[in-house]
Amino acid sequence: MAETSVENSITPDHKGNVVSRFVWTYVFATDHKVIGLQFLFSSLIWFFVGGFLALAVRWQLAWPWSDMPIFGHMLFAESGGQMSPGFYNMLFTMHATIMIFFVIIPILAGAFGNYLIPLMVGAEDMAFPRLNMLSYWFMWPAFACIILSFFMPEYGASAGWTSYPPLSVFQGDAQSLWLLAMVFVGVSSMMGSINYLTTIIQMRAPGMTMFRMPMTVWGMFITAIMQAFALPVLTAALLMQLSDRLLMTGFFLPENIAVNNGVATSGGGQVLLWQHLFWFYSHPAVYIMILPAMGMVSDIISCFSRKPLFGYRPMVYSITAIAGLGFIVWGHHMFISGMNHTLAMSFMVSTMLxxxxxxIKVFNWIGTLWGGKLQLTTPMLFCVGFVAMFVIGGLSGIVMSAPPVDIVIHDTYYIVAHLHYVLFASSVLGVLGAIYFWFPKMFGRMMNERLGKIHFFLTFVFLNGTFFPMHFLSRMPRRVADPYIYEGLKDLLPLNQFMTICAIGMGLTQLIFVANFFGSMFFGAKAGRNPWNANTLEWTTVSPPPHGNFDVQPVVRRGPYEYSHPETDSDFFPQTKTS
Amino acid sequence: MNRFWSVLFLLVPVLGIASILMAMYGVAPLESAWLPKSLSQAGDTIDQLFNGIHLLAAFILAGTVFTIGWALWRFSDRGDSDAKALYITHNTKLEITWTVIPALILVFLAFFQMKSWAENKMERPTVTVNGVSSFKPPMVMVKAKRFGWEFYYAGDDGVVETEDDIFVENLLVLPAGEEIVLQMESRDVIHSFYVPELRLKQDIVPGMTQFVWFNAREEKEVEIMCTELCGWGHYMMKADLNFVSRAQFDAWIAEQKSAYSPEFKKAVEPTASLRGSSSLYSAERLIAAQADLGFEK
Known part of the structure; x- marks a missing residue:
């Protein structure tokens, strides 16, 4: 295995002119690390697009119908820079779509899953390198569809990221492209998940038993199982909606509804069917968007506490339990939908479970910190931030799981607060921590610590300034272009303006990250093989690792969290080290 | 610098809980945030749950995030000692403790709130006539459409969806202090009927019929919001809801009856009955009829 690992048989040797070398290295890349970086870069670019859309949403909520700086006059010259209500609907729809499907899922599963799984289990590459390549290729038709949708009628899908029919069926052509894009993203994720599962099950290094795998790999493993089981349902639902739109089928349309002054439907469809199918995927998707981050955070916290992860097995079991329960809680998105009200009770119980x-995860992270020798580096700060913010997001989740309370806060800014605490304040902080942590491995150079800490501080302050007050807007409906037409909401304007100012600050703060990222890539201090003195396998090879990953086949002798082991002098004990 | 970070994390529960308490007890600058004053008994129960669960959540937030901040304060490596971190891998008793205690709390919460949910969504009011119990007939049929609300009051026959219904648009006037049942249907896409003061929200799904019920304890003017995205004009889909005394209500209904002329009715109503027929409801006709009769758009 070690002899054949350095050269991958399907990649021709890197000779020839610059163009063919570029094409073979980056377009036809089968190396999991190159594919991981491709996912990383495209996700980060989309992250900024999605962020801009969010700022435009915030602008409208703080200064409704006013001239947006720079973009207002570019896009809405004829109305004096004032955005249209339909444009506002497009903004939040595309913000959510891009952030969920083009940023968080691809960056967690696509970028970190690809980059880390083979390195952490001691494999030379993924089990199916060309399938891996194809899974990134499938992102590009999705990108093309979404970009094109901005130029189709209604200028971007605007039925919400949940795309509830009948509204979505009667939207303009942008909605069809949106559906196609989601199909491509879903197929990409499915190919990735099959690859991850096979790699983790089949290609672990000698000695790497399942219960010696780092939590990152466990997170990716469970996530891949969820994707493999839930995505086919979403894909089917997307194709059904597409055929409702294009082939005049009626999966989701009841009879006798009239939209746009006279579209009759022959009926036979069920509106709630879409919601069941959609949330059957999209609730597990919530865990797909956080379990890998939980895994990475566990590894980083243990490393910088110089202490074993507290309760490794309970951590594995709890991830598995979250994933299992994640499949039977989708109905909590539908308490108010008109779904059978008795059914709501059972979904409430599974949700609370x-x-x-x-x-258990939160308590174990705290248990890991307790009694450690904490090194508050940038990645550690982001990960501790993850834990603290996840507590807030989790607790508001308990509030919402109570159906009577959900009557009030469903579809209001309380929900927006909750989901941003889980997806932004938790997942994205975890992702940023992971970037700071594995950047030395990816690019062979360290990121700047001072800039990293400023980035963390400002992000942390501004994100709480933006999202915490949203908890108090539990009477302000979400997705409303101008809430102040309601007399009862007029007094919420100052709070909204405060949140927008914080959001703009948070957006600007990310520029520090961009500067740090690209600056460090070229001018950062050289990182050795193991700059953080971590235990897991990826730190035993050179940074960045060559094609084929390891110069010697790693043999695993112990679990990944043997920090400060009493039998060794040093405070870490790499998985491969002979004692 | 380590102390700085632990203070930053310690501030999270301090500010978080302070703001939750400010919103709950109406202290500036959050005095007007969160929920408006409840108008109904059912709403009070929901408020108790809402506040109770938030207090519980605030307590857990304080416990966990304070522990995190304290751990950063106490266990940060200040480079002044060679001692290694504690080598602790797990503690089964602790794991069981922090699984069982939250589980008990959640089981209690789950059972505790079921009654309120049932009262709000499952126990539709009934009337008993001659010893036979049946559902209380709805007083108003609500038809949601892009982007407005149509209200059809039951006429003299006390039944909605009959010839003598009284039609009012974007204004719902109801008597305070009485249990009222509304029947709701959608003409086009999904809408949602939200009255924050009543703690009442229900999606209105095309092809389905929903019932809501409530009992407002005082005379008050509030607003009905649409809380399900229904298209470009979703933001302006609002209606006024006025709770008045029974006498005022009767007078108002009588007034509507006389204003509700046969010509208007003929112009607005679809050519065939909506249910069970393939004919179209024409929004254009409705708009034209309103324009003819001098209604505002």
């Missing part, structure tokens, strides 16, 4: 494994 999810608080248990989530709580």
């Amino acid at each position: 999810i608080a248990l494994p989530s709580g």
Whole structure:
């Protein structure tokens, strides 16, 4: 295995002119690390697009119908820079779509999953390198569809990222492209998940038993299982909606509804069917968007506490429990939908149960910190931030899981607060921590610590300034272009303006990250093989690792968290080290 | 610098809980945030749950995030000692403790709130006539459409969806202090009927019929919001809801009856009955009829 690992048989040798070398290295890349970086870069670019859309949403909520700086006059010259209500609907729809499907899922599963799984289990590459390549290729038709959709009628999908029919069926052509894009993203994720599962099951290095795998790999493993089981349902639902739109089928349309002054439907469809199918995927998707981050955070916290991860097995079991329960809680998105009201009770119970494994994780992270020798580096700060913010997001989740309370806060800014605490304040902080942590491995150079800490401080302050007050807007409906037409909401304007100012600050703060990222890539201090003195396998090879990953086949002798082991002098004990 | 970070994390529960308490007890600058004053008994129960769960959440937030901040304060490596971190891998008793205690709390919460949910969504009011119990007939049929609300009051026959219904648009006037049942249907896409003061929200799904019920304890003017995205004009889909005394209500209904002329009715109503027929409801006709009769758009 070690002899054949350095050269991958399907990649021709890197000779020839610059163009063919570029094409073979980056377009036809089968190396999991190159594919991981491709996912990383495209996700980060989309992250900024999605962020801009969010700022435009915030602008409208703080200064409704006013001239947006720079873009207002570019886009809406005829109305004096004032955005249209339809444009506002497009903004939040595309913000959510891009952030969920083009940023968080691809960056967690695509970028970190690809980059880390083979390195952490001691494999030379993924089990199916060309399938891996194809899974990134499938992102590009999705990108093309979404970019094109901005130029189709209604200028971007505007039925919400949940795309509830009948509204979505009667939207302009942008909606069809949106559906196509989601199909491509889903197929990409499915190919990735099959690859991850096979790699983790089949290609672990000698000695790497399942219970010696780092939590990152466990997170990716469970996530891949969820994707493999839930995505086919979403894909089917997307194709059904597409055929409702294009082939005049009626999966989701009841009879006798009239939209746009006279579209009759022959009926036979069920509106709620879409919601069941959609949330059957999209609730597990919530865990797809956080379990890998939880895994990475566990590894980083243990490393910088110089202490074993507290309760490794309970951590594995709780991830598994979250994933299992994640499949039977989708109905909590539908308490108010008109779904059978007795059914709401059972979904309430399963939803509350999810608080248990989530709580176990939080308590174990705190247990890991306790009694450690904490090194508050940038990645550590982001990960501790993750834990603290996840507590807030989890607790508001318990509030919402109570159906009577959900009557009030469903579809209001309380929900927006909750989901941003889980997806932004948790997942994205975890992702940023992971970037700071594995950047030395990816590019062979360290990121600047001072800039990193400023980035963390400002992000942390501004994100709480933006999202915490949203909890108090539990009477302000979401997705409303101008809430102040309601007399009862007029007094919320100052709070909204405060949140927008914080959001703009948070957006500007990310520029520090961009500067640090690209600056460090070229001018950062050289990182050795193991700059953080971590235990897991990826730190035993050179930074960045060559094609084929390891110069010697790693043999695993112990678990990944043997920090400060009493039998060694140093405070870390790499998985491969002979004692 | 380590102390700085632990203070930053310690501030999270301090500010978080302070703001939750400010919103709950109406202290500036959050005095007007969160929920408006409840108008109904059912709403009070929901408020108790809302506040109770938030207090519980605030307590857990304080416990966990304070521990995190304290751990950063106490266990940060200040480079002044060669001692290694504690080598602790797990503690089964602790794991069981922090699984079982939250589980008990959640089981209690789950059972505790079921009654309120049932009262709000499952126990539709009934009337008993001659010993036979049946559902209380709805007083108003609500038809949601892009982007407005149509209200059809039951006429003299006390039944909605009959010839003598009284039609009012974007204004719902109801008597305070009485249990009222509304029947709701959608003409086109999904809408949602939200009255924050009543703690009442229900999606209105095309092809389905929903019922809501409430009992407002005082005379008050509030607003009905649409809380399900229904298209470009979603933001302006609002209606006024006025709770008045029974006498005022009767007078108002009588007034509507006389204003509700046969010509208007003929112009607005679809050519065939909506249910069970393939004919179209024409929004254009409705708009034209309103324009003819001098209604505002």
